[in-house]
Amino acid sequence: MSRNLVTATINGDEVEFSCSTGQTLLEVLRGELYLTGTKNGCGSGDCGACTVFLNGRPVNACLVLGVEVGGANIETIEGMAKDDQLHPLQQKFLDHAALQCGFCTPGILNMAKALLEKNPDPSESEVRFGLAGNLCRCTGYDKIIRAVLDAAAEMRASGS
Numbered sequence: 001m002s003r004n005l006v007t008a009t010i011n012g013d014e015v016e017f018s019c020s021t022g023q024t025l026l027e028v029l030r031g032e033l034y035l036t037g038t039k040n041g042c043g044s045g046d047c048g049a050c051t052v053f054l055n056g057r058p059v060n061a062c063l064v065l066g067v068e069v070g071g072a073n074i075e076t077i078e079g080m081a082k083d084d085q086l087h088p089l090q091q092k093f094l095d096h097a098a099l100q101c102g103f104c105t106p107g108i109l110n111m112a113k114a115l116l117e118k119n120p121d122p123s124e125s126e127v128r129f130g131l132a133g134n135l136c137r138c139t140g141y142d143k144i145i146r147a148v149l150d151a152a153a154e155m156r157a158s159g160s
Contacts, residue, residue, distance in 0.1 A: 006070045010035070011079030019066035026050045026061035029076060037077035037106045041135070048134030051107035052076050058114040077106035080113065088160060089113055089151045098147035100138035108134045112148045120156055124149065 003018045010033065017032045026043075029035045029052070041049030043062050050061040053075035080087045089112050092098070099105045108131060115122060115130035122130065127148045128141070136144070154160075 004067045006067060008069045008072045008074055010074045011076060017066070021065070021067055023066045024062050025052070025054075025059075025064040025066050025069055025074070028066035029061060029074075032066075035076050035078050039103055039106060041104070041107075046135070047104070048107040048111060049104050051110040051134065053110065053114070058111055075110075077109060080109060087113070088154050088158075089116070089148065092147040092151040092154070093144070096143045096147035096150065098139065098143040104134060104136040104138075108136065108144060112151070116148070116152050116155060120152060122149070122152060 003020055005016060005018055007014060007016045009015070015033065017028055019028050019032060026038060026040055029038050030040065038052055038061055039049040040062065041047035045060040045063045048060065051058050052061045053059070053073075054064060054069065055073050080090060086094075087109075089109050093105065093109065111131055111134050112127075115127065119126060119130075124145055127145050131144065131148070
């Protein structure tokens with residue numbers, strides 16, 4: 001099978017990788033680049049576990065081909081914390097115990113980040129709607145919603 005050489009910026013670093021034409025971005029991230037924070041939940045774009053940012057927009061990495069991301073800017077959960085400092089969303093998820101097994105957490109965190117970048121002062125119903133494409137089998141979502149709302153308040157107060 002033929003391989004393609006692709007260059008992209010991932011979490012701020014220029015990265016070159018080789019992938020087959022049918023290999024998804026999710027498969028590249030996990031199997032070629034060993035960025036295993038992005039999870040393979042359903043493989044069909046229904047669960048949100050593989051949510052990453054592609055050129056600033058949240059996408060399901062299982063629905064994007066690796067060969068399509070040449071020259072793109074990709075952000076994964078591994079790039080959310082900066083200089084050993086957790087992002088406010090990550091910290092609030094810990095503070096509110098908004099995770100259990102953690103499998104869905106990277107995708108939910110990325111989607112919550114996208115939501116807060118677009119709407120820094122969401123209502124509870126806006127958070128619920130914004131995260132509706134991210135499924136979690138372990139939690140009842142209430143702690144997740146509270147963590148996102150708390151992070152939003154902290155980020156507004158600090159000007160983040």
